[in-house]
Amino acid sequence: MRKELLKKVKRVVVKIGSGVLTDENGGVDPRFLDGLAAQVAELSGKGVEVVVVSSGAVAAGRQALGLPDRPRTLPQKQAAAAVGQSRLMRAYEEAFSSYDLKVAQILLTRDDLANRRRFQNARGTLDTLLACGIIPVINENDTVVVDELKFGDNDNLSALVTNLVEAQLLLIMTDIDGLYTADPRTDPSATLIHQVGAVTRELERGAGGSGTSVGTGGMATKLAAAKKVVKSGVAAIIFAGRGERTLSRVMQGELLGTLFLPAGESLNRRKHWIAFTIKPAGSIVVDAGARDVLSRHGRSLLPSGIAKVEGRFDRGACVRVLDPEGVEFARGITDYSSQEVEKIRGHQSGEIEQILGFRYGDDVIHRDNLVLL
Numbered sequence: 001m002r003k004e005l006l007k008k009v010k011r012v013v014v015k016i017g018s019g020v021l022t023d024e025n026g027g028v029d030p031r032f033l034d035g036l037a038a039q040v041a042e043l044s045g046k047g048v049e050v051v052v053v054s055s056g057a058v059a060a061g062r063q064a065l066g067l068p069d070r071p072r073t074l075p076q077k078q079a080a081a082a083v084g085q086s087r088l089m090r091a092y093e094e095a096f097s098s099y100d101l102k103v104a105q106i107l108l109t110r111d112d113l114a115n116r117r118r119f120q121n122a123r124g125t126l127d128t129l130l131a132c133g134i135i136p137v138i139n140e141n142d143t144v145v146v147d148e149l150k151f152g153d154n155d156n157l158s159a160l161v162t163n164l165v166e167a168q169l170l171l172i173m174t175d176i177d178g179l180y181t182a183d184p185r186t187d188p189s190a191t192l193i194h195q196v197g198a199v200t201r202e203l204e205r206g207a208g209g210s211g212t213s214v215g216t217g218g219m220a221t222k223l224a225a226a227k228k229v230v231k232s233g234v235a236a237i238i239f240a241g242r243g244e245r246t247l248s249r250v251m252q253g254e255l256l257g258t259l260f261l262p263a264g265e266s267l268n269r270r271k272h273w274i275a276f277t278i279k280p281a282g283s284i285v286v287d288a289g290a291r292d293v294l295s296r297h298g299r300s301l302l303p304s305g306i307a308k309v310e311g312r313f314d315r316g317a318c319v320r321v322l323d324p325e326g327v328e329f330a331r332g333i334t335d336y337s338s339q340e341v342e343k344i345r346g347h348q349s350g351e352i353e354q355i356l357g358f359r360y361g362d363d364v365i366h367r368d369n370l371v372l373l
């Protein structure tokens, strides 16, 4: 199964966590990077395109700023990232040049990918770099983001990048050998899970936060990232980045880490972007009948099935679609603003023009713009 999946991989996103990349003192570990560069060179030699998503800027900057501990305030973290990012890239350049590989720095914020034009632009740049045989090294643009514009963690970023570049595989290299039933740092009875067919609530309950002073998000964010990529028919493997040539061994099909199998039905790239990249601006609560036709029959959302509108949003915004119990089951792009939906909710589509004085169409969310979660 693994080998079959891996054979199809022409483009892979490799995410590297801070804990893997830094040594005991928090600085970038040149030995790790040298090993990584050798393995990336091997993959490139076999015709596999590699995109790296690398953490480590804050950890590398912390040491340079002389902070004794993990930065506490946002400005401290941003200052550490500003100092650390250039050190990080210098270390990448040095390590990769020994194997005749060039690297390129790409810093992204959530806003960049949420804007469809910038998303397409980023895609164009990445495609061009890969066509030139250059290895893109992506990180969050920590120095400029405030909370609402953040990916928050690079696991999430790596899932969105996988969708952006349409890679067939996401590899998450971390400081532990995969997903366990519970955090083994706190639960000695936890066991390693080798393969995941579906990300269940039980798995999510067992995936905790980071166990180190440099990591962000822990296993919970890795699981969330894997869940996002499998939805678009892509596999993910979480495995230990340290250890003898683990990247090459995983790519050869050795049974290391935890493999997440791609979902049978997959979202196209645009629907994946609607579901996971843009931030919802509000919510639409639907009645039970509408929930059924949307989720079972893949229909569009009409005004007649809408019970309530929450928040303020414009036409073209992304909104959450909630069932009568308030549970989100879909997301979509709305054709009407919150004020307009408020007026037409509960009415037949034929009445829209009479109520508003104009109409864009019969649907509030067309099925092409609606994603079931």
Ligand SMILES: Nc1ncnc2c1ncn2[C@@H]1O[C@H](COP(=O)(O)OP(=O)(O)O)[C@@H](O)[C@H]1O
Pocket: 016, 017, 018, 019, 020, 055, 173, 174, 175, 176, 178, 179, 180, 181, 182, 183, 184, 185, 206, 207, 208, 209, 210, 211, 212, 214, 215, 216, 217, 218, 219, 220
């Ligand atoms: N169920 C689990 N299985 C494995 N690790 C877990 C689990 N729950 C929490 N963790 C913790 O997640 C850590 C890895 O995440 P993190 O520290 O954020 O690493 P990275 O810097 O690679 O992103 C592990 O070292 C472990 O302590």
Ligand SMILES: N[C@@H](CCC(=O)OP(=O)(O)O)C(=O)O
Pocket: 016, 017, 018, 019, 054, 055, 056, 057, 058, 059, 081, 139, 140, 142, 152, 153, 154, 155, 214, 215, 216, 217, 218
């Ligand atoms: N952008 C931050 C990394 C944030 C992050 O998610 O870290 P990690 O959990 O180690 O992957 C940095 O470069 O320090």
